[in-house]
Amino acid sequence: MNARLGARLAPYWLALPGWLWLLVFFVIPIVVMLSLSTQTGDILTGFSQTWHWQNYVNGWNEFSTEFLRSLLYGLIATVLCIGIGFPVAYWIAFYGGNHKSSLLFLLLLPFFVSFVIRTQSWNFILADDGMVLSPLKNAGLVSPEFHILSTPVAVIGGLTYNFLPFMVLPIYVALERIEPALLEASSDLYASRAASLRRVVLPLSMPGVFAGVLLTFVPASSDFVNATILGGTNTTMIGNVIQTEYFTNLDYPVAAALSFILMGGLLIGVFAYARTLGTGDILDMAAAS
Amino acid sequence: MDTVHASLTTPRTPAGEHPPQDERLPAIELLGVEKLFHSHGSTTTAVGGVDLEIGEGEFFSLLGPSGCGKTTTLRMIGGFDQPTAGRILLYGQDVVGVPPNRRDVNMVFQSYALFPHLSVFENIAYGLRRKGVPSAERSRRVAQMLELVQLEAKSDQRPRELSGGQQQRVALARALVNRPRALLLDEPLAALDLKLRQAMQLELKRIQREVGITFVFVTHDQNEALTLSDRLAVMNAGQVEQAGRPREVYEHPQTRFVAGFIGTSNLLSRRVRAIDGTTAVLEAGPDERLVVPGADLAQARVGDVLDLTVRPEKISILRVPATDPSACVLRGTVTEVVYLGTATQYAVAVTASGDRTGSAGSSDLIVFRQNAADATDVAARGDDVWLSWRPEHSLALRPGPSAASGSDPAASPVQGESDGAQQR
Known part of the structure; x- marks a missing residue:
């Protein structure tokens, strides 16, 4: 009897480290942050728990521009990642032949260089007197005042660059799982190549696109490194605001409140996205492919 | 089902999908079709010069072991692979x-x-x-x-x-709904278990009869091919060894490969002692007689070694010499008796005295004897028996492409292979 009970509990014992991890590094910090977000006071006199929910209202009123900008930048970067990443994944999956793993390795190669360094090198490349603009300016092709750094283009470009592999990999996995006979069947049933792409490849790649959107949109919207290194005063994202509030202004409650607003916004966005696309269908397809 | 039948077979022209054509044209013609695959500098011949003619409404099977080129042939008809040489006519x-x-x-x-x-x-x-078929007609079809x-x-x-069998039927429906001029089926029953496969065989046959569309069916299963086909082609090493109606191919295999691949066959290789008209008399022991009609087809001359085959169910097993003086007779010793339910299988060692290698040796012939109501056990293990069969059941084999291409006939799945084959 005891042995059987033990066997029945074994999965829970095995999952225990995972649960502990989640508790210590997720649940407790979340609770602490939630409490922090409703406190008042300052760093010198100390903070006290006053259930001051006004922090949220103030945070939103003061930084709504940055919030919306972050979501917009994240959205544009995600769409660009799909646009660039899908053909790449498609090409590797269907035309990679024996070199698929080498090509995937090349795709991941930049990851061996630090995120910050990679972004900083874009700063060098795009600098006003950098290797791209300098020759163009000397040749008189662009005006001397023209600049890319500190513009939304630079920040969104940086986000797109940095998160592209997170889009390519899941799409590649979804495409790779498409049975080649399905494309032959489609062609046998009078579909042109374009029709096969639209009617078979695209629908079957949706689970990958869905995963890619999650992996790209969420971190891109809350990123602050690209806006810090490539952006200017007009491209501040909410990540930068939170960072400034926390480390420069030392206003922990507002920083915490801002974090929760961001989290809430992203969760709502993601659920709305899953809802429109139909999670059921996606899971169905993922299971079927 | 009658309505289905009528509407499926008649609308060939009204639907505008098939222009009127000469009914005498074969549905599919392959002329000298060849397919070479190149990889890493080496070239493999998947299909080497196949000529076939498949008539309209025929259930035609391509039968052969894996790697014989049957699927490649089918894929070339479907357009998934292009032939290296030759023409394919629809x-x-x-x-x-x-x-x-x-x-x-369309392909299944x-x-x-x-x-x-x-x-x-x-x-x-x-x-x-x-194809842009309007929605109402689409739903109806x-x-x-x-x-x-x-x-x-x-x-x-x-x-x-859906279950495997249901998926199989969806695949069939998905292809047939387009009313193709020919339906190509690539081992469609291979993934099903035995019971379901047999049920689906009948189902396929029924559907083919109802829709009247030409079926080209690829299989490695000889029973399936014999059961379903109007005609079949046995392929080996990229070539068609023999094509014909199932009964023809089974009763009159023309090559060693076909004899071995379809059904159980006894193969004998003996030197020709004499030729009388078109009948060859082969070397045999005293009291024995081995004659083969149609030796001219195999182009055998006195002194040549001739391959012949005889089906196990054509051989009678007797305790006394056969009374018919024209019958083929061999003496042997029963080495194995296997009860198979409806029949009993005897393995009989015959003396290969006239063997072309000159060395005396023996090997087993397989004999099937129906367990009919009046049948008794004629022989037990170790008994000396007489085997006899009608001369027309001795079939002379011509050397097939398999022999010409140098592939090892002993490697072919011949059951009850005997005499020369084992000593080669």
Whole structure:
């Protein structure tokens, strides 16, 4: 009897480290942050728990521009990642032949260089007197005042660059799982190549696109490194605001409140996205492919 | 089902899909079709010079072991592979270079290749949608197909919710709904278990009769090919060894490979002692007699070694010499008796005295004896017996492409292989 009970509990014992991890590094910090977000006071006199929910209202009123900008930048970067990443994944999956793993390795190669360094090198490349603009300016092709750094283009470009592999990999996995006979069947049933792409490849790649959107949109919207290194005063994202509030202004409650607003916004966005696309269908397809 | 039958067979021209054509044209013609595959600098011949003619409405099978080129041949008819040389004609029109979506043939894939994201209905409607068939007609034709394959209730389900046999029928319906000029089936029953496979064989035969479309069926299963086909072609090493009606191919195998591949065969290799007209008399022991009609076909001369085959069920096993003086007679010793239910199988060692190698040796002939109501056990292990059969059941084999291409006949799945074959 005891042995059987033990066997029945074994999965829970095995999952225990995972649960502990989640508790210590997720649940407790979340609770602490939630409490922090409703406190008042300052760093010198100390903070006290006053259930001051006004922090949220103030945070939103003061930084709504940055919030919306972050979501917009994240959205544009995600769409660009799909646009660039899908053909790449498609090409590797269907035309990679024996070199698929080498090509995937090349795709991941930049990851061996630090995120910050990679972004900083874009700063060098795009600098006003950098290797791209300098020759163009000397040749008189662009005006001397023209600049890319500190513009939304630079920040969104940086986000797109940095998160592209997170889009390519899941799409590649979804495409790779498409049975080649399905494309032959489609062609046998009078579909042109374009029709096969639209009617078979695209629908079957949706689970990958869905995963890619999650992996790209969420971190891109809350990123602050690209806006810090490539952006200017007009491209501040909410990540930068939170960072400034926390480390420069030392206003922990507002920083915490801002974090929760961001989290809430992203969760709502993601659920709305899953809802429109139909999670059921996606899971169905993922299971079927 | 009568309504289905009528509407499926008649609308060939009204639907505007098939222009009027000369009925005497074969549905599919292969002329000297060759397919070479190149990889890493080496070239493999998958199909080496195949000529075939498949008539309209025929159930035609390509039968052979794996790697014999049957699937490649089918894929070339479907347009998935292009021949290296030769011509493929669909109703007289050369289709080499025409992609699958512009060919009026449809394929049932071995893996079924059903679209997992589409319902059964949409799977079947796929080809009609691509061809732009109007919605009302589309629904009607899909419904008709669902009825034909008896899956009306599964219309809204996804393929993976169906059993293997049901998926198989969806694949069939998805191809047939387009009313192709020929349906290509690539081992469609291979993934099903035995019971279901037998049920589906009957189902296929029924459907083919009802729709009257030419079926080209690839299989490695000789029973399946014999059961289903109007005609079949036995392929080996990229070549057609023999084509004909099942009975013809079974009763009159022309090559060692065909004799061995279809059914159980006894193969004997003996030197020709004399030729009387078209009948060859082969070397045999005293009291024995071994004659083969049709030796002219095998182009045998006195002194040559001739391969012959005789089917196990044609041989009588007796305790006394046969009374018929014209019969073939061999003496032997029973080495094995296996009870098979409806029949009993005897293995009989015969003395290969006239063997061309000159060395005396023996090997086993297989004999089937029906366990009829009045049948008794004629012999037990160790008994000396007489084997006899009518001379017309001795079949002279011509050296097939397999022999010409130097492949080892002993490697072919011959049951009860005997005499020379084992000493080669």
